[in-house]
Amino acid sequence: MKENYFPQEIEKKWQKIWDETNAFKTPDESDKPKYYALSMFPYPSGKLHMGHVRNYTITDVIARFKKANGFNVLHPIGWDSFGLPAENAAMKHNADPETWTDENIAYMTKQLKMLGLSYDWDREVTTCKPDYYKWTQWLFLQLYKKGLVYKKEAAVNWCDECGTVLANEQVIDGKCWRCDSVVEKKYLSQWFIKITEYADVLLEDLDKLTGWGENVKTMQANWIGKSHGAIFKFPVVDSPNGDVKEVPVYTTRPDTVFGITYLVVAPEYGDIEKLTTPENKQAVEEYRANARKMTEIERLSTDRVKTGVPLGTHCKNPFTGEIFPLWTADYALVEYGTGAVMAVPTHDTRDWDFAHKYNLPLKVVIQNPENPSNCENEAYTDEGILINSGEFNGMKNTEAKKLITQKAVDEGFGEFKTQYRLRDWLISRQRYWGAPIPVVYCDKCGIVPVPEEQLPVMLPKDVDFKVVGKSPITTSQTFKDTVCPVCGGHATRETDTMDTFVCSSWYYLRYADAKNSGKCFDKDKVNHWLPVDQYVGGIEHAILHLLYSRFFTKALRDCGLLDFDEPFKNLLTQGMVLKDGAKMSKSKGNTVDPDEIFENYGADTARLFILSDSPPARDFDWSDAGVEGCYKFLNRVWRLISTNQDNISLCDSGLDSESFKDKSNDDLVRTVHIAIKGITNDISNDFQFNTVISKYRELVNAIYDWQAKKPQLNDEDKQVLSFAIKSLLILMSPVAVHLTEEAWHELGGAGSIHEQPWCEWDENLAKASSITLVVQINGKVKDKIEVDEGVGDEELKTIALESPKIKALTDGMTIVKTIVVPKKLVNIVVKG
């Protein structure tokens, strides 16, 4: 064993061996219980960044820990490899996106191997390869058959920079999630997945996800946005042609229905033209044109002054017989509810603002119990007692909600209604580098799905990537023109491709059966491996990927392809990697290149450091000094072992014997047992790797201290040291994967350290031989006394009371009572 630690040399050596022997291959069949550890797979952008390093290291340590603890662990990796950056790169160099992607995957694969990750590379999945996207297309067809996919013309989010539409989930603050440019509304015919059909179960099943953080669950719940309310239908009294009989509205405040003074429809409301009088037509048209021009950001800004114009027509309130005017205003959203709102200015802040601007009347119907002369300066939106509400007067508004709706139901102008904020998932993209949507448009038969036996619909190669203003795929001569599978006549292929989030919504299933060429996956294999026991990834997917994947799992279950409800049993959302307090990013210039760290310090240092300073869920501040510190620590570990090489014998069978445990009352043996227990518990409880690493340090410090007191080691000491080092190596093996393997090998350990079972501890040895009794007076620490471990409660009390310090302090006082916490503490309550 070399005296000095040369990580680069060691790491290269072992990586080669692991690679050649396929060391981390996972068999499907095993006597052991299964464990599925998964990181969110990367987009092959070119190089790994520190976020990747953190993500994959966390999952790798978990996978290795579980393996050592007797599980058959599935720990796969793949590539989320469709998407716009490849296409943009291709456009820039007029090259094939596939070449760019392949090169990136090759480079990043090399980096993953340099990090020493224990992947089963035989299960690698690459979403842009036909053997994968064939099944993405196949699954699309299954959902289509189930009626969960449809095409419709709708107001959609258009990103001009990316030249494509976006899903709702991909619009952040009115901007594109990818390129940050402002998103426009466009009316286009697009493909949607009916995720709303699963809104309720997606919400309800969040309760089953006990292994998910509350933050992610509430984010999803908010996004789904379930609300309970009513639909009321208001008869139109003066529709110009008499062809619109009523306007339905959705409200969560049926209790305020007696306070309606006007009604608002969205500018895009379907019947708006029929509800406009000829005199108002011009103003309404202008208003609508103006609304169309506005960006989402402008339109949705809450601090904007509300605007609107009257339509000239009126509705009747069936509860009161009152007639009130119809307006259009862009604060009503066509996509939500019915696209029309009943306005109660006295009890809704938005209606209040609008009514004040246009001098619309107010009618108070809910009385503020603390301030009966309410609604003079602002809307009153809290609970209260109904007034001016006919038969409902005097009732609590919370109770009236139900009764008022019931009346509407009974009299045929209303119904109870549950409403969701979630919209259907827009999945078509006007881009080349994605899975082609397997559909053709026949001149005669209309929309025809591609027959399954014709899959995959391959991406064409005869494409001009330099084209501007349309998808490159449309330039292919061979792609568009095709034959209708039904009638054999001329047909045109769909040129839209699928959102990459469709590809990533099922990849975790494919790992269970990655090489299956006849099916997307074998049902038994998927049922065996899934759900994922531990999923690890960034919080940025809290809604997008995680919601889509949950939906996919449920939809595929309903297609009979699998038998479970939720894909990810436990979710760990790791924090960001920061540098100098800001997220690492190229634009800020505060990135740290993993390659440089590997080169200068080795992967083990990188792994150790990225786990050391913060718990996984919290943000992690990268510091050069911290890396240096971890490197020094590994050197310290190496030195400890290399200078003791002759004193250590790993294959000493005596280490595992009962007699060794019994005869060893050595403090170091106890320290090791305490470390094993602590480290095992810290990993098991929420993967607290930062404290695991502090315990590595404590153990190493303890071994050094122990040795400093023993200039000469006798045979028993050597056995104790061997036990300590062996345990240290195994405990550190999930993190410092190369160093521990090398040391294990050099010290004559059998096989690979990564095949060793985890250390066990003896409960009796995993505690100090004596305890420090804390003595408090009135809750304040006054004395600390070393006592034997086995001392009983009564005796502890006596010891405490007889301590000279305590005697002096309690002298002349009345002892009211004495509380004894076994093996820990005595609190003496005194008076006087």
Place this chain on the structure above:
RNA sequence: GCUCCAGUGGCGGAAUCGGUAGACGCGUUGGACUUAAAAUCCAAUCGGGUGCAAACUCGGUGCCAGUUCAAGUCUGGCCUGGAGCACCA
């Protein structure tokens, strides 16, 4: 506005059940080794007070209350920061 999370030394953070606040590390300071440096090792490091010193003592986990023999931890009310949602009727 609503929802969730967090707040502990100079810094990252630690503290199963309510039971010694500040583990472990970074940084800083002093020292040893060295011609010198690097590396390594040793010591100190929350604040105030008493003391030459060992030591002793008081205060302290965002703020204010409360529960308790005992609160970083539990309860209520605030403050600050972060994240998500948001003219969603």
